Amino acid sequence: MSESNFEDFVRQHRQNFEEAGPPPGVWAELEQQLAPGKKRKVIQLMGRHWLKAAAVLVLMVNSVMIYQFIQMKKAQHLTNVSPEMQEAKMYYTAQIEQRLETIKRYPDALLGLDSMARKELELRNETYQVLETELIQNPGNERIKAAMVRYYQLKLDLLDKILEELREKQPVSQKQSDYEREI
Template identity: 30%
Template sequence: MNNRLETFVKENRKDFDVFEPSAGLWAKIEQELDGKKEKKSIKLYLWMSAAASLVVIFGLVWLYAGRTQNQDIEIADVNAAAAQKEVHFTNLITEKRDSLAIFAAANPDLYKKFTADLKKLDEDYERLKSELPSTPNQLFVVKAMVKNRELQLNLLRQQLMIINQVDDYKKVNQI
C-alpha cells in the first residue's frame, strides 16, 4: 500500500507543484496572526484585571466583616454568669457614684481624690474591654473585667463610708 502511494505521488508530482501558494499569502497569514495575538492579550488583560478587582473587593469585605464581628463581642458572649455579675455591679456602681456626687459639694477635695481612683479603675476596665476581642483567653479577661467592677464597687462603698464618718465627725465637733 505504501508503494502504491509513493508511485502515485512520483507520477503526479507535476500536478501537485502547480498549486503553489502565492507570495502574499504568508504576509496575510502573518498579519492575521499578529492581529489575533493583540486581541487575545487585550481580552486576557481585561479578564485578569476584573479578577484582581474581585479579589481586592472580597478581601476588603472579609477584613471589614472580621473586624466588626470581633469588636461586637460582649461579656455575655463569653460567660453569661459573669455578664450578670457585671450588670449587677455596674448598677450598684451607678447608684454609689450618684450618692458620692451628692457629697461632692460638701467635700470637694475629698471628692477629687476619690474620683481619681475611680478614673484609674475605669481606664483599666476600658483597656480590658478593648483587649477582649483579640485575646486568645477571653474568659480570663472577662473575669478580670468583673473583678474590676467589684473593686470599683468596694472602693465606692469605702469612700461613702469615709464621707459619712467625716460628716459625723463634723456634726459631733460642731456641737
C-alpha cells in the same frame, strides 16, 4: 466556443456539479457549540477589561475581609466571651453607678479628693479595661474572672466607705434638699 472545452463545459453546467446541502446534524452540532460560546464571550470581555475585573475582585475580597474582621470583633465582645461575667458586670455597674451618683451630689470640698482620685473612682478605669481585654483574649481563665469580681467588690467597698464618711460629715437628706433647692 465549443462545449467540448473542459473549462467551458464546467462553466456552462456549473449548477449540475452541485450536490445537495449538508445534513441537519451539522447545524444541530453548531447550535450546541453556540451555547457555550456565550460563556466564552463573557471570558473574552473579562480578558479585555482585566484591570477593571481585578480591581473589582480586590474590592470584593477587601469587603469580605472587613466584614469577617467586624464579625470577629463582635464575637470578642464580653457578652460572647463570658456571659456570666457580662451578668456580673451589669449587676456591679448598677451598684457602683448608684453610689457614684450619690457621691457626686456632695460638694468637692467636702469630698476632699483630687481629680486623679476621682478618676480612679470611675467605673471603667484603666485597671478594669486591662482585666476585660485579658478576659476576651483568655475566655476560660477563671483567675481573671475572679480578679474582675474582686475589682468590682473592692470598688464597691471603697465607694461605700467614702459614702459612710460623707454621710457622717453631712447627711444625705440635707444635701438632697440643698440640691433640690438649687434646681
